[in-house]
Amino acid sequence: ATNRTFTMIKPDAVANGHIGAILNDIIASGFRIVAMKYTKLSPEKAGEFYAVHKERGFYGDLVSFMSSGPIVAAILEKTNAVEDFRALIGATNPADAAEGTIRQKYAKSIDANAVHGSDSDENAEIEGNFYFTAFDKF
Ligand code: CMP
Numbered sequence: 001a002t003n004r005t006f007t008m009i010k011p012d013a014v015a016n017g018h019i020g021a022i023l024n025d026i027i028a029s030g031f032r033i034v035a036m037k038y039t040k041l042s043p044e045k046a047g048e049f050y051a052v053h054k055e056r057g058f059y060g061d062l063v064s065f066m067s068s069g070p071i072v073a074a075i076l077e078k079t080n081a082v083e084d085f086r087a088l089i090g091a092t093n094p095a096d097a098a099e100g101t102i103r104q105k106y107a108k109s110i111d112a113n114a115v116h117g118s119d120s121d122e123n124a125e126i127e128g129n130f131y132f133t134a135f136d137k138f
Contacts, residue, residue: 003121029084029088
């Protein structure tokens with residue numbers, strides 16, 4: 001079925017000039033942009049977005065990195081969106097990401113890993129609604 005996922009182009013990929021290339025890969029892979037925003041997370045908002053990881057050792061670094069510079073947030077639509085997007089971006093650690101994936105091409109480390117992709121339909125909905133209201137979704 002056609003469904004949706006949520007992504008962020010993270011501060012490293014924005015700073016390194018990869019917004020255009022990443023959006024191009026996403027669109028060329030058949031995703032339709034439903035909503036999109038260029039913005040920056042405060043540490044408070046980044047902490048809230050990643051609250052599920054609060055108890056993890058990497059939480060502090062994750063929050064400071066994700067609030068270190070602007071990002072692009074977007075809701076994407078495609079058949080099998082969540083799974084196909086995770087295949088397009090590759091493994092969380094770019095060292096393990098398959099050839100041709102976005103993280104293999106544009107990411108440097110597990111923290112600065114270029115893009116976020118939702119891990120379930122339920123989280124895609126929650127994460128998209130963190131940034132966008134019904135009026136922003138086309
Ligand atoms: P993301 O999928 O956006 O969500 C959590 C982020 O935490 C993840 O991408 C990684 O960038 C970062 N991270 C850092 N260390 C780890 C780890 N050991 N396991 C999973 N994610 C990690």
